[in-house]
Amino acid sequence: MITLRGLTKRFGPTTAVDDLTVDIAPGRVTGFLGPNGAGKSTTMRMILGLDRPTAGRALVDGRPYRELRHPLHTVGALLDAGAIHPARPGRAHLLATARSNGIGRRRVDEVLALVGLDDRAAAKPGRTLSLGMGQRLGIAGALLGDPPVLLFDEPVNGLDPDGVRWIRQLTRSLAAQGRTVLVSSHLMSEMQQTADHLVVIGRGRLIADAPTAEVIAGGSAAASVRVRGPQPAGLTALAQRLAGDGGVVEVDGPHGLTVTGLTADRVGDLAYELGVALHELTPVAASLEQAFMALTDGSVEYAAAPADSPTTHHRIEAR
Numbered sequence: 600m601i602t603l604r605g606l607t608k609r610f611g612p613t614t615a616v617d618d619l620t621v622d623i624a625p626g627r628v629t630g631f632l633g634p635n636g637a638g639k640s641t642t643m644r645m646i647l648g649l650d651r652p653t654a655g656r657a658l659v660d661g662r663p664y665r666e667l668r669h670p671l672h673t674v675g676a677l678l679d680a681g682a683i684h685p686a687r688p689g690r691a692h693l694l695a696t697a698r699s700n701g702i703g704r705r706r707v708d709e710v711l712a713l714v715g716l717d718d719r720a721a722a723k724p725g726r727t728l729s730l731g732m733g734q735r736l737g738i739a740g741a742l743l744g745d746p747p748v749l750l751f752d753e754p755v756n757g758l759d760p761d762g763v764r765w766i767r768q769l770t771r772s773l774a775a776q777g778r779t780v781l782v783s784s785h786l787m788s789e790m791q792q793t794a795d796h797l798v799v800i801g802r803g804r805l806i807a808d809a810p811t812a813e814v815i816a817g818g819s820a821a822a823s824v825r826v827r828g829p830q831p832a833g834l835t836a837l838a839q840r841l842a843g844d845g846g847v848v849e850v851d852g853p854h855g856l857t858v859t860g861l862t863a864d865r866v867g868d869l870a871y872e873l874g875v876a877l878h879e880l881t882p883v884a885a886s887l888e889q890a891f892m893a894l895t896d897g898s899v900e901y902a903a904a905p906a907d908s909p910t911t912h913h914r915i916e917a918r
């Protein structure tokens with residue numbers, strides 16, 4: 600269990616983490632989400648005793664990191680996967696960590712097997728490891744003390760699809776064993792598949808702390824229907840009719856509409872009534888990505904200008 604109480608960190612004028620109170624429970628994967636600069640890494644660093652809170656507390660199994668009697672046996676972390684000794688082989692690195700923490704060499708072999716690094720890979724100097732191999736080595740280090748709490752900061756960054764799937768299965772199995780698993784990621788589709796629960800922050804503040812399904816279903820991230828047709832005038836008439844029927848219609852250029860609040864069946868029926876030809880009528884499930892954008896809107900440090908120009912993308916209201 601990770602317990603954050605009023606956790607706050609200021610760097611000069613910047614409040615990186617702002618009065619964060621949340622419990623990260625065992626037995627599930629908790630996704631830690633937030634736009635760039637939201638304070639995720641700083642929060643993780645405070646949990647691991649690498650940054651000192653300006654106010655509040657970050658506890659691992661009830662204690663601040665610095666007071667843990669056997670830190671490596673309590674919490675394991677992958678923070679910066681690139682931080683590997685360039686010359687030292689992976690196995691030597693793990694053996695050194697194990698030795699200084701009273702862990703036997705058998706456990707080193709166990710974790711190497713667990714992360715799928717064979718003897719040849721484990722004998723290579725750090726600088727010659729691929730990104731994926733380095734990631735596996737970092738995770739082997741986190742697992743060395745068989746800790747009940749695990750923190751992975753952006754573990755799938757730069758990994759190929761096999762590596763991504765491997766991390767997903769690993770994090771899920773660690774949670775299924777009853778461990779507390781906190782994973783930060785920018786990849787929403789990945790988090791949607793991996794995390795049971797989400798903690799979302801923006802500008803250091805808590806925005807959401809809820810089961811993944813609830814976060815997706817909530818907010819303004821409703822399911823929608825994508826419509827395409829060859830006749831701009833027909834689509835305009837359809838858009839007015841849909842808005843009159845209670846739909847919210849976004850016009851995506853002359854040939855496209857995105858409709859929320861109505862089913863694809865209803866949109867199809869109304870198009871048929873008006874004699875408007877359609878080339879596409881696709882129900883689009885609400886995604887975590889949409890929910891995330893809606894939730895964090897306004898807490899992005901540097902928002903990009905919208906890609907759609909206002910002349911081709913606008914909303915039709917009921918008249």
Ligand SMILES: Nc1ncnc2c1ncn2[C@@H]1O[C@H](COP(=O)(O)OP(=O)(O)OP(=O)(O)O)[C@@H](O)[C@H]1O
Pocket residue numbers: 610613614615633634635636637638639640641642
């Ligand atoms: N050592 C530091 N000194 C000054 N400011 C810092 C320091 N570390 C982080 N910050 C600032 O604190 C804020 C939070 O940064 P942090 O790296 O925790 O965010 P993040 O959510 O992990 O971002 P990202 O997704 O980009 O990794 C940012 O505004 C960042 O510039």
